[in-house]
Amino acid sequence: NAGVTQTPKFQVLKTGQSMTLQCAQDMNHEYMSWYRQDPGMGLRLIHYSVGAGITDQGEVPNGYNVSRSTTEDFPLRLLSAAPSQTSVYFCASSTTYDRQETQYFGPGTRLLVL
Amino acid sequence: AQSVSQHNHHVILSEAASLELGCNYSYGGTVNLFWYVQYPGQHLQLLLKYFSGDPLVKGIKGFEAEFIKSKFSFNLRKPSVQWSDTAEYFCAVNAILTGGGNKLTFGTGTQLKVEL
Numbered sequence: 001n002a003g004v005t006q007t008p009k010f011q012v013l014k015t016g017q018s019m020t021l022q023c024a025q026d027m028n029h030e031y032m033s034w035y036r037q038d039p040g041m042g043l044r045l046i047h048y049s050v051g052a053g054i055t056d057q058g059e060v061p062n063g064y065n066v067s068r069s070t071t072e073d074f075p076l077r078l079l080s081a082a083p084s085q086t087s088v089y090f091c092a093s094s095t096t097y098d099r100q101e102t103q104y105f106g107p108g109t110r111l112l113v114l
Numbered sequence: 115a116q117s118v119s120q121h122n123h124h125v126i127l128s129e130a131a132s133l134e135l136g137c138n139y140s141y142g143g144t145v146n147l148f149w150y151v152q153y154p155g156q157h158l159q160l161l162l163k164y165f166s167g168d169p170l171v172k173g174i175k176g177f178e179a180e181f182i183k184s185k186f187s188f189n190l191r192k193p194s195v196q197w198s199d200t201a202e203y204f205c206a207v208n209a210i211l212t213g214g215g216n217k218l219t220f221g222t223g224t225q226l227k228v229e230l
Contacts, residue, residue: 004157031216033216033217035220040123040222041222042118042120042204042220042221042222042223043158043204043206043218043220044220045217045218045219048216048217058217059219090157090158092158094216096216097216098216099146099208099216100146100163100165101216102160102163103160103216103218105150105157105158105159106157107156107157108157
């Protein structure tokens with residue numbers, strides 16, 4: 001049981017490039033979400049999904065797209081990277097979207113946009 | 115909108131010292147409260163959580179937290195810290211009336227360094 005996995009671990013992009021951050025979980029969790037972690041700002045919610053085919057915006061969704069075609073995968077897309085998107089990105093999942101469920105976090109992707 | 119404040123950004127303690135990290139939240143309704151820890155080079159993991167009942171909750175590795183509703187606080191404590199407790203600690207809140215989903219609002223984190 002690998003839990004929540006994320007790839008790549010580290011990525012450097014040039015401004016304007018696009019890329020997809022991958023997130024997968026093997027726990028059959030319904031709920032998945034993406035956070036970004038910036039110094040002095042904690043973690044902020046980007047997008048979330050309560051099940052396959054259902055996504056919604058979080059606190060800081062601009063510049064990011066998501067889709068959820070399967071229960072296991074929840075990729076995060078940057079269509080045109082900007083330096084302001086330099087951050088550490090964490091994917092998380094929980095059994096359901098019930099607010100009392102513990103969220104399990106992946107190891108993170110460190111992104112640098114030049 | 116709800117917010118979470120962690121007033122101690124950096125804390126340095128000697129081994130065996132007692133620890134208390136502050137956490138205050140702004141939402142006045144029913145909340146679920148969490149403390150997560152991030153050890154160096156690792157991902158976030160849950161220390162403890164509070165939903166209802168006994169306001170003093172115990173978590174892993176000897177940590178505990180007390181929910182004081184009148185003070186909107188959920189402070190984390192440990193009677194005697196160890197070098198291995200060096201990590202970043204995040205308080206998080208999930209308010210009942212903020213729409214669907216398990217959406218957490220995190221504090222800015224407290225970096226704890228325990229010296230031998």
